[in-house]
Amino acid sequence: MIIRVVLPAHLRTLARVDGEVKLDLEGPATQRAVLDALEAAYPMLRGTIRDQATQQRRAFLRFFACEEDLSNESPDTPLPAAVANGAEPLLVVGAMAGG
Amino acid sequence: MSSVRVLVGTRKGAFILTADGKRQHWDISGPHFGGWEMYHLKGSPADPNRIYASQSSSWFGQVIQRSSDGGKTWEAVGNKFAYDGPTGTHLWYDGTQRPWEFARVWHLEPTPTDPDTVYAGIQDAALFRTTDGGQTWQELPGLRNHPSAPAWQPGAGGMCLHTILLDPSHPDRIFIAISAAGVFRSDDAGKTWRPMNRGLRSEQIPDPTAEVGHCVHRIAMHPTRPNVLFMQKHWDVMRSDDAGETWKDVGGNLPTDFGFPIDVHAHEPETIYVVPIKSDSEHYLPDGKLRVYRSRTGGHEWEALTRGLPQSHCYVNVLRDAMAVDALEPCGVYFGTTGGQVYASADAGDSWAPIVRDLPSVVSVEVQSLP
Numbered sequence: 001m002i003i004r005v006v007l008p009a010h011l012r013t014l015a016r017v018d019g020e021v022k023l024d025l026e027g028p029a030t031q032r033a034v035l036d037a038l039e040a041a042y043p044m045l046r047g048t049i050r051d052q053a054t055q056q057r058r059a060f061l062r063f064f065a066c067e068e069d070l071s072n073e074s075p076d077t078p079l080p081a082a083v084a085n086g087a088e089p090l091l092v093v094g095a096m097a098g099g
Numbered sequence: 100m101s102s103v104r105v106l107v108g109t110r111k112g113a114f115i116l117t118a119d120g121k122r123q124h125w126d127i128s129g130p131h132f133g134g135w136e137m138y139h140l141k142g143s144p145a146d147p148n149r150i151y152a153s154q155s156s157s158w159f160g161q162v163i164q165r166s167s168d169g170g171k172t173w174e175a176v177g178n179k180f181a182y183d184g185p186t187g188t189h190l191w192y193d194g195t196q197r198p199w200e201f202a203r204v205w206h207l208e209p210t211p212t213d214p215d216t217v218y219a220g221i222q223d224a225a226l227f228r229t230t231d232g233g234q235t236w237q238e239l240p241g242l243r244n245h246p247s248a249p250a251w252q253p254g255a256g257g258m259c260l261h262t263i264l265l266d267p268s269h270p271d272r273i274f275i276a277i278s279a280a281g282v283f284r285s286d287d288a289g290k291t292w293r294p295m296n297r298g299l300r301s302e303q304i305p306d307p308t309a310e311v312g313h314c315v316h317r318i319a320m321h322p323t324r325p326n327v328l329f330m331q332k333h334w335d336v337m338r339s340d341d342a343g344e345t346w347k348d349v350g351g352n353l354p355t356d357f358g359f360p361i362d363v364h365a366h367e368p369e370t371i372y373v374v375p376i377k378s379d380s381e382h383y384l385p386d387g388k389l390r391v392y393r394s395r396t397g398g399h400e401w402e403a404l405t406r407g408l409p410q411s412h413c414y415v416n417v418l419r420d421a422m423a424v425d426a427l428e429p430c431g432v433y434f435g436t437t438g439g440q441v442y443a444s445a446d447a448g449d450s451w452a453p454i455v456r457d458l459p460s461v462v463s464v465e466v467q468s469l470p
Contacts, residue, residue, distance in 0.1 A: 010134055010159060014175060044175035048159040052179045053201075060158040094158045 001025055003034055003079075004089035008061075011049070011092070015042040020089055029084035031063060032075035049092060064091040103425050104169065104467040105433055106150065107441055108137035111459035113152060114441075115170045118454075122431055122445040125454045131173065132164065136203075139420055140170075142467040143209035143217075151217055151233060153204040161203055163219075165233050176233035180204070180221055183238040189223065190252035199223045199243065206420060208263035220260035224251060224277040226289060239289035242275065247294060247311040254278030254314050254333075261419055262318050266325040266342075274328065274343060279304075279314035282330070284343050295343030299332060316359045317419040321368035329371050329398070331361040331419070336373055338398050349398020354385050360422035364447060365430040369397040372424075372432060372448060374417040383414035391434070393448050407451035408442065415440070420463035427468055435461025 005021045012018065023037040032055075039046045050057050055075070057063070062071045066080045066088050082088040105116040112130030131137075135154045143149040148169045154162040161180065164173040186199035206220040215232040225243045227236045242260075251258060259278055266272035271288040274295070281296040294310050304312045314333035321327065330337040330346065334357050337346040350356035355375045364370035371394050377385040384390070389408040392401040415436035425431035432448050435441045439458040444451045 008158070010156065014159075014162065044162070047161065047178050051160070053181055058158065058160060 001029065001084060002086045003029055003037070003083065004086055005034065005038060006089045006091045007045075008092060008094040010094070011045060014044055014048065017042070029079045030076050031070065031073065031079065031090075034079070034090060035075075060095040062093045062095060064093055065089070101427060102469045103427065103431060104142070104147075104469060105423070105441065105443070105454065106140035106142065106152075106170070106463075106465045106467070107435055107458065107461060108140050108152070108420075108463035109435075109439070109459035109461050110136050113137040113140055113154075114455070114458060116441065116454050120427055122425075122427070122443060125443075127455055128170070130459075131170070135159075135162075137462065138203060139206050139463045139465070141207050141209060141465050143214040144211045145209070146214040147467050147469055149209070149214040149232075151207045151209060153207055153219075155203040161201075163204065163207075163233050177229070177235050180219070180225075180227055180236050181238070182225060182243065183240040184244075187244070188249060189258060190250055192253065196249065199225070202257055205259045205261045206263055208265060210265060211267060218263045218265070218273075220263050220275065222257045222259040223253075224258050224260040224280065226260060226263070226273075226275055228289070241285070241290050242283060242292045245283070245292050245294075247280070250311055251277060251280035252312065262315075264318060264320050264325075264328075266320075267322045268325050272325075272342075274318060274320070276315040276318050276330075278316065279333075280311045281313040281315050282318060282328075282343055295339075296346070297344065298339075298346035299337065300335070301333065303333070317361050319361050319363050319371070321363045324368045327368065327397070329361050329363060331358050331373055333357065333379060336361065336398065349394070351394070351399035351401055353392055353401050354390075358417075359419040360417055360434065362422045362424050362432070364432075365424045365426045366428065367395070367430075367447075370395050370447070371397065372422065373401075374422070374434065376416060382416050384416075387412050387414060389413045389415065389436075391432070391448055391451075404444075404448040404451070406449065407444075413438075418462055420465075421461050423464050423466040425466045425468045431466065433464050433466050435464045437461065 101120040107114040112133040114129030138153045140152040150166040152164040188196035191197035202222040208218040210216040219227040262276035264274040283292040326342045328339040336350040338349045391404040415438035422434040432444045437460045
């Protein structure tokens with residue numbers, strides 16, 4: 001299945017991608033599986049979305065999809081069906097914080 | 100003709116400033132990595148086209164960038180800085196103990212002979228090294244496991260290892276400095292460490308002459324005379340003539356001995372530079388005047404260098420890693436301000452001119468002297 005991921009602008013620049021990232025995923029579509037596939041395809045993103053040691057989501061990032069905030073879901077919870085079937089993207093969003 | 104390349108890290112990106120040996124007309128490239136905090140960029144002495152950069156962000160954490168063509172193109176390399184073994188705890192601002200936690204890379208120090216071997220000083224304070232050009236980083240844990248580590252505490256900017264000096268005449272000797280722990284020296288390539296803070300006096304800690312706990316802002320050495328070290332401490336400008344074993348105050352006639360950077364003339368080991376700052380609670384220049392102070396006597400006697408620098412209504416700061424000297428003749432001196440100016444002197448400080456005036460707040464300045 002093809003999963004669509006929208007990265008914040010700074011991470012698109014870092015990964016040298018334009019627009020959405022499309023990931024070919026085997027097995028259940030979860031946050032963990034998507035981020036594993038994303039980091040495998042774009043190793044420079046390791047550590048920028050989740051901590052390399054703890055695998056915790058970085059504090060100023062959020063995961064949205066289908067107009068829902070999935071940030072505090074378990075990384076192993078299945079993503080919404082619309083994300084899993086590619087109808088909707090998983091949004092990685094930088095928090096609205098100053099600086 | 101020789102040329103220089105000035106590497107500038109700012110709060111919102113990196114800039115590369117280049118000029119020929121006259122150092123009068125500058126090309127400015129950047130912002131590179133716009134929007135990211137660029138704590139430090141430094142070139143390899145063994146291969147000047149190899150440059151390493153510390154890129155970080157509150158949102159996205161730490162990235163290390165590497166260039167192999169003098170900063171024209173970059174690639175992200177390894178950014179995993181995992182402490183080696185149990186991290187233990189250190190003193191926190193409120194007096195409690197707090198576990199070590201990686202925040203960012205403050206300083207990158209490529210080694211003199213191998214472009215792939217680089218030391219990294221990080222927050223929370225620890226020393227890392229890569230031997231594969233930045234792909235992987237390993238901690239030298241002897242420093243963080245020093246028995247005094249639970250008494251180390253963060254300065255206002257965090258508990259950072261901000262200075263790494265490699266002794267050119269003793270390849271196994273490394274000096275580092277931590278805010279606020281002080282100076283440490285290793286004579287066995289980083290396996291074991293000794294505090295080197297005898298003679299420092301800090302009224303801000305319970306025992307002003309404690310073995311550790313001093314807020315050392317910067318140390319500097321001339322490569323031909325590595326037993327002589329100069330220090331800008333939180334307050335006090337200090338000098339050691341015995342490789343850090345003992346220190347004495349050489350602040351002399353400075354208008355204030357608070358400040359951040361200190362550096363040594365490339366060809367005159369007794370000529371040193373500081374930028375006095377009014378106080379630790381004000382963090383701006385005294386009297387609204389931007390004055391670099393130069394001592395040609397290794398301290399004690401200082402002269403104000405003002406030609407070309409603003410002498411009224413100037414209230415910027417110059418951070419600890421934001422001053423550098425080139426190896427040309429005469430020696431060039433460079434510094435960047437929190438107001439976004441980068442000033443250069445092509446005559447060892449006698450006169451100054453801005454290379455660029457309106458960058459984001461400058462965090463670090465390094466210079467490469469190119470053939």
